[in-house]
Amino acid sequence: MHKLIERLAGYLPLDFRVLYRQFLLRVIDLESLSIQADVVRFLGQFAGVLIMISLISAIRAFVSTIAPPTTAAGWLNLEWGTEQSAIRTMMLVVGLLAVISWDSTFPDRKDVMVLSPLPVAPHTILFAKVCASGVLVGLAILALNFASGSAWSLILGSRRGGLGFFQFCAAWWLTMIAASAFLYCSVLTVQGFTALLFPRRVFLRLSAILQLAAFGLFLGTYFVQPSFTNPAEMAACEDHWILASSPPYWYFALFNQLNGSLPSQLRWLAIRAWTGLLLAVFGAASSLLLCYLHTMTKSVEEPDLVPGAGGFHWTPSFSNSLQTAIALFSIRSLTRSRQHRVAFAFYLAFVFAIALSLLRSELTADSPHPVTLEIILPTFSMMFFAVAGLRNVFALPISLTANWVLRTTQLRPTEEYVAATRRTLLLLAVAPVWLLSFALSFRFGPVQHVAVHLAVLALLGWILVELCLIGFYKVAFTCSYLPGKANIQLQFWGFVIALIAFVVPCAQLEESALHDSMKSAFMLTFLFASSCALFFFNRYLARSAVIYFEELPDEGITTLGLNA
Amino acid sequence: MLELQNLCRSFRGIPAIQDVSFKVAPGEVVGFLGPNGAGKSTTVKIITGMLRPNDGRVLFEGQDIRKDMVAFRSVLGYVPEEAHLYNYLSGLEYLQLVGRLRGLSEAMIETKATRLLKLLHLESWQYSPISSYSKGMRQRVLIAAALLHDPRLLIFDEPLSGLDVVSARLFKDLLELLAAEGKAVIYISHVLEVVEQVCNRVIVIAKGRILADAPPAELTKLMSLPNLESVFSQLVQQQDTRATAREMVEVMRIADER
Numbered sequence: 018m019h020k021l022i023e024r025l026a027g028y029l030p031l032d033f034r035v036l037y038r039q040f041l042l043r044v045i046d047l048e049s050l051s052i053q054a055d056v057v058r059f060l061g062q063f064a065g066v067l068i069m070i071s072l073i074s075a076i077r078a079f080v081s082t083i084a085p086p087t088t089a090a091g092w093l094n095l096e097w098g099t100e101q102s103a104i105r106t107m108m109l110v111v112g113l114l115a116v117i118s119w120d121s122t123f124p125d126r127k128d129v130m131v132l133s134p135l136p137v138a139p140h141t142i143l144f145a146k147v148c149a150s151g152v153l154v155g156l157a158i159l160a161l162n163f164a165s166g167s168a169w170s171l172i173l174g175s176r177r178g179g180l181g182f183f184q185f186c187a188a189w190w191l192t193m194i195a196a197s198a199f200l201y202c203s204v205l206t207v208q209g210f211t212a213l214l215f216p217r218r219v220f221l222r223l224s225a226i227l228q229l230a231a232f233g234l235f236l237g238t239y240f241v242q243p244s245f246t247n248p249a250e251m252a253a254c255e256d257h258w259i260l261a262s263s264p265p266y267w268y269f270a271l272f273n274q275l276n277g278s279l280p281s282q283l284r285w286l287a288i289r290a291w292t293g294l295l296l297a298v299f300g301a302a303s304s305l306l307l308c309y310l311h312t313m314t315k316s317v318e319e320p321d322l323v324p325g326a327g328g329f330h331w332t333p334s335f336s337n338s339l340q341t342a343i344a345l346f347s348i349r350s351l352t353r354s355r356q357h358r359v360a361f362a363f364y365l366a367f368v369f370a371i372a373l374s375l376l377r378s379e380l381t382a383d384s385p386h387p388v389t390l391e392i393i394l395p396t397f398s399m400m401f402f403a404v405a406g407l408r409n410v411f412a413l414p415i416s417l418t419a420n421w422v423l424r425t426t427q428l429r430p431t432e433e434y435v436a437a438t439r440r441t442l443l444l445l446a447v448a449p450v451w452l453l454s455f456a457l458s459f460r461f462g463p464v465q466h467v468a469v470h471l472a473v474l475a476l477l478g479w480i481l482v483e484l485c486l487i488g489f490y491k492v493a494f495t496c497s498y499l500p501g502k503a504n505i506q507l508q509f510w511g512f513v514i515a516l517i518a519f520v521v522p523c524a525q526l527e528e529s530a531l532h533d534s535m536k537s538a539f540m541l542t543f544l545f546a547s548s549c550a551l552f553f554f555n556r557y558l559a560r561s562a563v564i565y566f567e568e569l570p571d572e573g574i575t576t577l578g579l580n581a
Numbered sequence: 582m583l584e585l586q587n588l589c590r591s592f593r594g595i596p597a598i599q600d601v602s603f604k605v606a607p608g609e610v611v612g613f614l615g616p617n618g619a620g621k622s623t624t625v626k627i628i629t630g631m632l633r634p635n636d637g638r639v640l641f642e643g644q645d646i647r648k649d650m651v652a653f654r655s656v657l658g659y660v661p662e663e664a665h666l667y668n669y670l671s672g673l674e675y676l677q678l679v680g681r682l683r684g685l686s687e688a689m690i691e692t693k694a695t696r697l698l699k700l701l702h703l704e705s706w707q708y709s710p711i712s713s714y715s716k717g718m719r720q721r722v723l724i725a726a727a728l729l730h731d732p733r734l735l736i737f738d739e740p741l742s743g744l745d746v747v748s749a750r751l752f753k754d755l756l757e758l759l760a761a762e763g764k765a766v767i768y769i770s771h772v773l774e775v776v777e778q779v780c781n782r783v784i785v786i787a788k789g790r791i792l793a794d795a796p797p798a799e800l801t802k803l804m805s806l807p808n809l810e811s812v813f814s815q816l817v818q819q820q821d822t823r824a825t826a827r828e829m830v831e832v833m834r835i836a837d838e839r
Binding site: 332338339345353415418422429 | 629630631650651654657659661663665666667668670674677678679680681682683684685687710
């Protein structure tokens, strides 16, 4: 097999093969992930996660046969739920791939500068890039569906008898390919036409904003979109626009059309899927072609040094020069580094999804809600995600070689650096979530309860900030980390456990205390006292601490045991 | 003003510098020369407090800098060898960051930063991200940042790298004026003609040890050689560059036998 592939590959031009291999390793946005040499490992881990999801879904399929639905309606519920979930997950994965491979299919300035002097035709570069992106998406489709697609086809397709299994299996794979192609090509179309329509400088800024918006949109859609369990429910959907504007439902209809089980009242959704796919593929192909024809020439013609625009340059001032320096440095690093923006957007997407679901439930309610867990838990979770997310992003270094300037200008005690970091966390995480919660609480009442809840939320934010600052004696974005120490899996589970262990009990306590003014006053006093205690504790610790820029391994003495 | 006493530093058992000692007086421009890997950067990192010596100490005005690093840093201006900057900041934002970290007032930062940027011909680029700057422009930002707080000790590590002829001339004039102002300057460079012109004294280091410490004219006279470049070559026993160049051309000519 390996030899056959090698022989077939031998028919391809050498320059295409060399470039394809290069682009495949660069297809993910290194700037946003900062993994550099570990691309292969990263792709392997990513595929591993997808295979795991696929296997879990396959196990679910076989578990469903232990206690199978007894009615036709039950089977339909299972089938529809499975199909919608699979399509949504597939589109989320491809969406995330589109985010992490942002702009990689289009020629960048480096490609132009490096490849232009070499005897390589532009169309070879285009094909190599398209193939590299295609292979990445193809691998994701394969990894995510190889087990789940086969298992569900066996369980749900075989029930129809005859060629049911094959029809279901074909429908599954074709739908996943179509949905993935639609989403990836749509993203390429948007990127391509933005690059064509705007000057390069504007495009670079816009592209970064679009990347974040796409990230939030994909995650938000995944978490907020409702699931329909039968045709009647879907056809009777009051919010018709949800179906019309949500591609996952179009491809769900396409799945059923290919499977031969689409109700006639939903045929329009399948038509939308086909139209969308055609438009997206056409859009991507034309924008790619135009970009390769125009952008490559434009990149060479572009002057190397262009003076910046004057514009509006407002620099807010904080309590002292150090706090201003650190706060502005953090804000600028966060907003201008793609890697940090994407990492923080991951947490913000959860905040966004929670806020959206809260807003949706508020808009559908007829009368004002009492302040219950329905608002307390989401707002607490938002605060937790924002603060913990920002603290985690702060730990990612941005430009270690440039840190010398912070080292040689370290003229103030550590305490002041900690105070500056505190202010930044309060400003960038606590304040926005609090304001968002304030805006979202307009349908809740009575006012006193809302006021108490908002006060509790602010104090909780402060406590979270102080907890995050314990042992954090570094300037945000400047400290290196030891390889293997940032154990992502452990961090993730630690995060989930902390969320459940901290946020849920807090929300329950608040709910029980809200209806009693004495209890409310005691709760607020207790939280305020805790915040102050943690604040002074951090100040005390910081007095004897030293700002560090490098994580150093623990020094250990290994005994050889030669005396024994 | 600055005195290095028997500095030693090794990395994983391999000595980078051994017994390095010299003094720099106010108003003196000292050239610090050596081939790649001689120990110049290690010495400079120790002086700036970024690295601790295994042995020896650095005195500033008779006080060990380690005893009050903050006070020492507040009088130190440093231009590193590589123009490592936060590329996403603009030139002006970078100077503002440095000024604020040094505790200068906003008005002072504004006045000094804008005037320095203008004088260094970076006014039009002050709002552009440093990532869009050329090497010379980055170097000029570093020079401006080092001068912002009126330091008493200045360390310039390869400051001319990437600078155009006009900027290089400006820098040489600047060095003279800084010395006249009573600043102590350590100047590291591989451009020996410039060193010969601007430095009062030259220190040559190779394989971590100081080989010579004298005014350039005295060195050439002592070794009966025409210029500093010949002195340097003799001292550090440079390779036969002509032979190496010939070998490189031979490698280039190797034909593909396919």
